[in-house]
Amino acid sequence: MIQRTRTALRLALSMVAALGLAASARAGEITTAGDLRIDTPWMRATPGGAKVAGGYVRVTNTGSQADRLTGAGIAIAGRGAIHSMTMAGGVMKMAAVPEGLAIAPGQTVELKPGGFHLMFEDLTSAPKVGEPVSGTLTFERAGTVPVTFAVAPIGATSPNAAASAAPAPHAHH
Numbered sequence: 001m002i003q004r005t006r007t008a009l010r011l012a013l014s015m016v017a018a019l020g021l022a023a024s025a026r027a028g029e030i031t032t033a034g035d036l037r038i039d040t041p042w043m044r045a046t047p048g049g050a051k052v053a054g055g056y057v058r059v060t061n062t063g064s065q066a067d068r069l070t071g072a073g074i075a076i077a078g079r080g081a082i083h084s085m086t087m088a089g090g091v092m093k094m095a096a097v098p099e100g101l102a103i104a105p106g107q108t109v110e111l112k113p114g115g116f117h118l119m120f121e122d123l124t125s126a127p128k129v130g131e132p133v134s135g136t137l138t139f140e141r142a143g144t145v146p147v148t149f150a151v152a153p154i155g156a157t158s159p160n161a162a163a164s165a166a167p168a169p170h171a172h173h
């Protein structure tokens, strides 16, 4: 009887371990769309009441024709846009990039904290750590691609990083 309980417990623990692995694998999700390799879409949890959230992703063009990231959306936001972030007189400034981001053949475009990013506005609920958010990325050639955004802690600088107190001090352009 005791032996059987132990076996059941071991089984339960190994299932928890397997689920944990599945969760971390999802955090490093790679989607392929035509010639594009879409590496780990992610976002950060937001403080309560926040109406906007940034989104990040790395896209590599493995083909021979240029493409362009033109838009993005998530299920829990009214709209999404592409933004740049630059340093102007010691102040971080964000601006919409309506023309999108060109991705030349062989090139990787990285959207990350402190640089180009997706801006999701009119949040209808707050992204929470460990609860991936479904969404889309739209490209000129590859079309609209369904993706899943992993959710990292508030202040995280990468999808797998623990929350850090301060954002990266430099502006990436």
Ligand SMILES: [Cu+2]
Pocket: 083, 084, 094, 095, 117, 118, 119
């Ligand atoms: Cu922004």
